[in-house]
Amino acid sequence: MEGIVVDFRSDTLTRPTPAMMQAISSAVLGDDVYGEDPTVNELEAIAAQLSGKEAAIYTVTGTMANSLAIRLQTEPGDELLMHGLCHPFHHEGGSPASVSGVTVRPLSGEYGLVTADILKASLRPDNRHMSRQKMFWMENTHNAGGGAVLPFDVMRQTAGIARDAGLKVHIDGARIFNASVASGIPVSEYAGLADTMSFCLSKGLGAPVGSLLCGSAELVHKARRFRHMLGGGWRQAGILAAAGIYALRNNVSRLSIDHANARRLAEAIDAGGHLKVTAPVHTNMVMFAPRDPSVSTADLVTKLAGLGIKVGRSTCGSCRAVTHLDIGPEEMARAAEVFSSFRM
Numbered sequence: 001m002e003g004i005v006v007d008f009r010s011d012t013l014t015r016p017t018p019a020m021m022q023a024i025s026s027a028v029l030g031d032d033v034y035g036e037d038p039t040v041n042e043l044e045a046i047a048a049q050l051s052g053k054e055a056a057i058y059t060v061t062g063t064m065a066n067s068l069a070i071r072l073q074t075e076p077g078d079e080l081l082m083h084g085l086c087h088p089f090h091h092e093g094g095s096p097a098s099v100s101g102v103t104v105r106p107l108s109g110e111y112g113l114v115t116a117d118i119l120k121a122s123l124r125p126d127n128r129h130m131s132r133q134k135m136f137w138m139e140n141t142h143n144a145g146g147g148a149v150l151p152f153d154v155m156r157q158t159a160g161i162a163r164d165a166g167l168k169v170h171i172d173g174a175r176i177f178n179a180s181v182a183s184g185i186p187v188s189e190y191a192g193l194a195d196t197m198s199f200c201l202s203k204g205l206g207a208p209v210g211s212l213l214c215g216s217a218e219l220v221h222k223a224r225r226f227r228h229m230l231g232g233g234w235r236q237a238g239i240l241a242a243a244g245i246y247a248l249r250n251n252v253s254r255l256s257i258d259h260a261n262a263r264r265l266a267e268a269i270d271a272g273g274h275l276k277v278t279a280p281v282h283t284n285m286v287m288f289a290p291r292d293p294s295v296s297t298a299d300l301v302t303k304l305a306g307l308g309i310k311v312g313r314s315t316c317g318s319c320r321a322v323t324h325l326d327i328g329p330e331e332m333a334r335a336a337e338v339f340s341s342f343r344m
C-alpha cells in the first residue's frame, strides 16, 4: 500500500465513473442558448423540483451561480451580509464587487454560523450615508467552517430576521446535499428559507462540471440574460448536464459513506498525538492542525505530501482533508496508517 497517493485536497477532484461517462455519451443534445437542449432542460426541471422552487438555471460553476444570485437581487452600492469565512468573500475573485458592485459586510460566528443576535446587531436603519443592506447570505454546509451543517432552527430564525428587515436571502448550497444527508432535512426545506439557492454538481456529487441556481421563474428568466453576459451561454451543454442528472440520481445517498470516512479520518488524525482536529466533523471535511503551535500548517502540508497524503489549507487557518467519491477503502486504510503513526 506504501507508494499510493491519496488526494484529500477537495471533493472537486473526482473524475466521472464509467457509468457517468456512459450517461454523457448517450445524452440527447440541442442548443441551450435557444432553450433547445433537452438534457439541460431536464436537469433544470429536476433542480427546480428538488429545491421546491419554480425554476432553475444551469451554470458553469458555483461561482457563476453565486454571482448571478447577487447580481439579480442587488444594485451597485448595496451591502451583502455574510459570515466572514464565506466563499464569495475569499474565493470568488472579488466577484461581489466586480460583477455586482456591492460591498460585503463580513460577520462573525462559530464555524460559519451567524446567529440571530449577531445578525440583529449588524442591521442598520435605511440612511443615505450608509450602504443599503440588501441581502443576507448563508453557506450550508459551511466550507471554511469545517463542512459544518448549519442548524436549521438558527437558519430559519436569521432568514426571518433578514426578511423582516427587507433583505433578500440566499443559500450557497454548494454542498447542500451533504447537509441534507447529514441532517435528514430535505433540500427543499433548506431552499424554502431563501429567495435563491445555488448548489454544485461538481463537488461531492461527482459530476465533472456544473452548478444550479434555483429561484422564482421571474428571477431565473432574468438570470439567463446575466449568465449570457458572463459568457455562460453554452450551447450543447447537455453533454455535461447528463453527468449532473446521473449524479443527482446515483450519488446523493452515498455521501453518507464520505461522512463516515471523514469521521474515521478524524479519529486517526487525533490518535497519532501530534495533530489535533480543530472543528467538529459534520460531513466530508476534516480540519486539523499541528498540536505544536510552532509548526506551521504549510510545513504540515509539505510533510504529508511527502508521505503520499495530499491535503490543503483552509481559510479558517487549519489544514483541510476532504473525503469524496474517489476515496475508497484502500485510500482510507493508507491514510489511517499514515496519520496514526504521524510524527512532525
Ligand SMILES: Cc1ncc(COP(=O)(O)O)c(C=O)c1O
Residues within 6 Å of the ligand: 060, 061, 062, 063, 064, 066, 087, 139, 143, 172, 174, 175, 200, 202, 211
Ligand atoms: C461553499 C462554496 N461555494 C461556492 C463554491 C464555488 O464553486 P466553483 O468552484 O464551482 O466555482 C465553492 C467551491 O469550492 C464552495 O466551496
